[in-house]
Amino acid sequence: MLPRSEIRGKPLQVPVLCRRVMFFLPLSGTALLLAGCGGIQSALDPAGEEAQEVAKLFWVMTAGFAVIWAGVVLLALHAARWKRQPVSEKAAGRLIFWGGAVFPVTVLTLLLTYALWLMPGLRPFVAPSASGLEVEVVGHQFWWHVVYRGADGREVISANEIRLPAGERVSFTLRSADMIHSFWVPVVAGKMDLIPGRTNRLSVVAKRPGTYRGQCAEFCGTSHALMAFPAVVMAADDFRAWLSARSAPSAGLDASAAGASIFRDQNCGACHRVSGTEASGTSGPDLSHVGSRLSIGAGLLANSEEEIARFVSHSGLIKPGSRMPAYAGLPSAAQTELARWLKALQ
Ligand code: CUA
Numbered sequence: 001m002l003p004r005s006e007i008r009g010k011p012l013q014v015p016v017l018c019r020r021v022m023f024f025l026p027l028s029g030t031a032l033l034l035a036g037c038g039g040i041q042s043a044l045d046p047a048g049e050e051a052q053e054v055a056k057l058f059w060v061m062t063a064g065f066a067v068i069w070a071g072v073v074l075l076a077l078h079a080a081r082w083k084r085q086p087v088s089e090k091a092a093g094r095l096i097f098w099g100g101a102v103f104p105v106t107v108l109t110l111l112l113t114y115a116l117w118l119m120p121g122l123r124p125f126v127a128p129s130a131s132g133l134e135v136e137v138v139g140h141q142f143w144w145h146v147v148y149r150g151a152d153g154r155e156v157i158s159a160n161e162i163r164l165p166a167g168e169r170v171s172f173t174l175r176s177a178d179m180i181h182s183f184w185v186p187v188v189a190g191k192m193d194l195i196p197g198r199t200n201r202l203s204v205v206a207k208r209p210g211t212y213r214g215q216c217a218e219f220c221g222t223s224h225a226l227m228a229f230p231a232v233v234m235a236a237d238d239f240r241a242w243l244s245a246r247s248a249p250s251a252g253l254d255a256s257a258a259g260a261s262i263f264r265d266q267n268c269g270a271c272h273r274v275s276g277t278e279a280s281g282t283s284g285p286d287l288s289h290v291g292s293r294l295s296i297g298a299g300l301l302a303n304s305e306e307e308i309a310r311f312v313s314h315s316g317l318i319k320p321g322s323r324m325p326a327y328a329g330l331p332s333a334a335q336t337e338l339a340r341w342l343k344a345l346q
Helices: 004-008 016-035 049-082 089-122 236-246 258-265 305-313 332-343
Strands: 133-140 143-149 155-159 162-165 169-176 181-184 192-194 200-205 210-216 228-234
Touching (some): 133 162, 133 192, 155 236, 169 192
Parallel strands (some): 162 228
Antiparallel strands (some): 169 200, 181 192, 181 210, 210 228
């Protein structure tokens, strides 16, 4: 072993470029990390009561971690540079007992107690009947079936988009038709799994109106990453007007249009439902008001006639593993007519 005087020796010569990289790396890393603190899918930019609690827990944990990390770094510097006398065995034993056992147990107990104390607020049990609105969400590979049930028992069926009234408690009933999925709108609340054969509940209060994004948070197959949805928090009155408009067939429904007969001829109604027509399939997303949704393909494409036609003709390419067959053989003019008819279902 080298004597201490030789270990101390000359400082390492770090090339200038290397030093600059070492200086800017933490800065750019911090900038990247901070970029994750905002946006439509950030749990650190909460717009709901439950997400606020989650964000609070995160910041308390981060502050705790930062203080402890700084303390450990200071101790390491102290040991390496400032104080070089060897410590006695008794002092080392004390350090290990207090610093290695008592301190971590105390800190972890405090943080765990705080997290457990927050939990009842994060997962309040609210029976569906006790809240005004119940939203049933059923996960499918790779889309979301959504049913709104008002206090009056009226049902509105939709898909691949969630709308919530600001400031009101909403009970979600979560189920799955095939795999385990996970329903997560980070801006509004924590995530909850959708498990085959089981009904899970999630109760949320969205607060800040805006358009956010939800995402399936449990790997469920090839297109798991493409199983997203827009989540729109609306002023309570706007929400009620929106829901009321959705409880009737679309005003843009034209049963005599060319697209309507293509929809019938291709038997699209075997999988899709369109309110006000004979189409009542349930194995694919409800299309009653598909033209007014913010996206198509579950948060995947902009909602335009062109993108609808593209999805109909290349569903498997756009969403690998999708159960929707690709209608690439449908003449281009027919694709356009079909897309125009669907887009009109506002
Ligand atoms: Cu559904 Cu991942």
